[in-house]
Amino acid sequence: MKKFLVISLLVLTVLSFAKVKIQFWHAMGGWRIEVIQNMVNDFMKLNPDIEVEVQYVGSYEEILAKTVAAVQAGTPPHVVQLNEISTQKMIDSGVVVPVQDMIDKDPTFDVGLFLPQVLNYYRVGEKLYSMPWNSSTPLLYYNKTLFKEAGLDPDNPPRTYSELIEACRKLVKKDEKGNVIRSGITWPLYSWFFEEYMALQNKSLVDNDNGRTKKATKATFNNEAAMNFLNLWDKLTKEGLMINTKRADWTAARQLFISQTVGMLISSTSDVALLMNESAKQGFELGTAFLPLPDGAQRGGVIIGGGSLWIIKQKDQQEINAAWKLVKYLAEPGPQITWHQATGYFPIRVDAIQTLQVQGYYRDNPHHLTAILQLLTSVQNYNTNGAIIGAFPEVRDAIETAVEKMISGSITPKQALDEAEKNANKAIKEYF
Numbered sequence: 001m002k003k004f005l006v007i008s009l010l011v012l013t014v015l016s017f018a019k020v021k022i023q024f025w026h027a028m029g030g031w032r033i034e035v036i037q038n039m040v041n042d043f044m045k046l047n048p049d050i051e052v053e054v055q056y057v058g059s060y061e062e063i064l065a066k067t068v069a070a071v072q073a074g075t076p077p078h079v080v081q082l083n084e085i086s087t088q089k090m091i092d093s094g095v096v097v098p099v100q101d102m103i104d105k106d107p108t109f110d111v112g113l114f115l116p117q118v119l120n121y122y123r124v125g126e127k128l129y130s131m132p133w134n135s136s137t138p139l140l141y142y143n144k145t146l147f148k149e150a151g152l153d154p155d156n157p158p159r160t161y162s163e164l165i166e167a168c169r170k171l172v173k174k175d176e177k178g179n180v181i182r183s184g185i186t187w188p189l190y191s192w193f194f195e196e197y198m199a200l201q202n203k204s205l206v207d208n209d210n211g212r213t214k215k216a217t218k219a220t221f222n223n224e225a226a227m228n229f230l231n232l233w234d235k236l237t238k239e240g241l242m243i244n245t246k247r248a249d250w251t252a253a254r255q256l257f258i259s260q261t262v263g264m265l266i267s268s269t270s271d272v273a274l275l276m277n278e279s280a281k282q283g284f285e286l287g288t289a290f291l292p293l294p295d296g297a298q299r300g301g302v303i304i305g306g307g308s309l310w311i312i313k314q315k316d317q318q319e320i321n322a323a324w325k326l327v328k329y330l331a332e333p334g335p336q337i338t339w340h341q342a343t344g345y346f347p348i349r350v351d352a353i354q355t356l357q358v359q360g361y362y363r364d365n366p367h368h369l370t371a372i373l374q375l376l377t378s379v380q381n382y383n384t385n386g387a388i389i390g391a392f393p394e395v396r397d398a399i400e401t402a403v404e405k406m407i408s409g410s411i412t413p414k415q416a417l418d419e420a421e422k423n424a425n426k427a428i429k430e431y432f
Ligand SMILES: O=P(O)(O)OC[C@H](O)CO
Pocket: 060, 083, 084, 085, 134, 135, 136, 137, 192, 268, 269, 270, 304, 305, 306, 307
């Protein structure tokens, strides 16, 4: 009996010291893998009872597919980083623990410190389902050194489409045979830029207030605002003022800018730190600016992009609690400041921005500020809060497929828009 009691006591002691193991999947490649691992290491030091296995599992598209497969196989990870457009799909999936449920039970967490612009994207029906984490918007990057060489004012980046076209024309350089050896601009063939240009002109992507007052039933983007953007894209392509990359090839677009093959790039704010380093290495001066607008258009605003952290339902409540502790930690001011400085993603919290401001960080790092100012000067309404669509990945695919055809020259911008609308509506309908 005595022996039994001693063994039981030992077992209980071992169990009480056993770590809770959780998995954290993310989609941040390159140098960011190490940044994330270091942040998680800091978390584990503070929480020795939790062991987090961190895994980079590929692009946003890949991580969504792998998460769905893991849930179906009954082996879901505990925390998953998914891009913003996965929001409605994840809510509908029923496999997540809404972070709101954890917030409501946790008096130590103050969501009031988060940027309203970020919450406005991720709150659906007044409820926060995932933890905002890596928030971004697109930005115009330009090469000030090439601007000077081309006779452009490096302190006066293009603000309108006309100015953008003019700047591209000046930046283009040809060899003696007339071959273009330097072009004006590039941006990845990614529907995100189309979506952002709808909001910038204060237009929705889908009906029912961008799917925010009722579920979206159809696309609303077949209009003049979309034509403005597609006409620009088409014109720049046809005139040889823009280099197009393969679909979703962010790396290729960045590389064209880094190698000074183009003078301007529209890409995510998450590239700020990388492009600051690379431009210094290549010996050119980097400029950042708000996205240029169609001539005469009134500026609406940018939509929060990037991603957020989802807690996936588990059988063991201890694991859910550990997952909550992790996502809560990653959203704290310290990790948010580290993440912002290492990448260019916004700090999602007002107090983190204020701390950096007081420290003079933005005086010394103005490119990190451009993105924040573009966000803070954005009007807040359903158009700029961004669309919530269950079939968003499929809608994105419909837009990209049509644009791909347009830039190959096989269809006109109007035909591309008609086709994108038709296939987006089909995807929205099929989702129901
Ligand atoms: O490259 P990111 O992380 O800024 O994300 C861009 C888009 O919002 C992804 O859907």
